[in-house]
Amino acid sequence: MSMDLVETVTVGAGGASTITFNSIPQDGTDLCLVYSFRNTTGGNGIYLRFNGSSSGYAARVLEGSGTAVSTYLSSVTDSGYIGEASTFSNTANMFTPVGVYIPNYAASNGKSWSSDYVKENNNTASYMASIGGTWSSGAAITSITLTHPTGTINLAQNSTVSLYKITKGSDGITSVS
């Protein structure tokens, strides 16, 4: 098994404004984050910070709103935009699912991620997006914090996020050149 669960966090009563994965193992090739979030406050964007760093992030967003498609660069550079969370004004009990893929996380060159989300609001509005982002640091990723740069989120109880590690290896058959 080479796609291993590193840790799952389920938000308890009272909510959470940040979630941090610390001491991430360094023996993998890629990381995968899967979350299902709902926010009890107005802000709904979800951002990440690697190793607690607050610089060097950028992201391009391809978004469909149900009536139009658009693209834009995230205006936030002190953390990386990865997707949305359902808000308190959205349909009750709806949580927004997001998948984030972070290749080559332990390497000494710059890092990247790609993510997809779908945010549904009982047919009155729905968004889906694909995001490509970069972090310019050459440091290996040892921690990931999910938050909002202005601290305006409070993740609802039963929001969950799981971190998976994908390990490199060789089957002894496939050749590469």
Place this chain on the structure above:
Amino acid sequence: MLHYVPLQTITTTSNVATINFTSIPQNYKDLVLVSNYTCGGTANQYLNVRFNSINSTTYGYQYFGATTSGVTQGQLDTEAFMYVNGFTAAASPTIASSVFNIMDYSKTTIYKNVLNRCSVGTSSVELSAQQLKTTSAVTSINLFFSAATGSPVILAGSTFSLYGIVG
């Protein structure tokens, strides 16, 4: 959750123009190729894919993406390759990433379908569905540049990982 089995990973230790995976085992349901790389050269090029060295107009793809110029989409149906990604010029090397899912790669009764999600820094993000219109099982994968213009290369430190997905 998918069961990934690592088949082979390469981290380039020097600049190279091609990456080849050969002798791919046939006992998995799907393949996943994860690319994370930077490119050098003097002109914008795309990193392309051929299966089994098939060099004929039997590839096609539909794409939907965004660049600095806006949203784009299209379809090409008689191509000589698929593609992993595009890249920016060597003057400002940018990280390019791709997660390239190859479905039912070993079946000999159907054409081969690929779902690709890729990005190049913040200059592009794209989703695509691609096809190879042959029933041959995929036994090798070749990554290459479509044109020699600008002498494009994959820079040292880039990583390419091939996984088998258990059905």
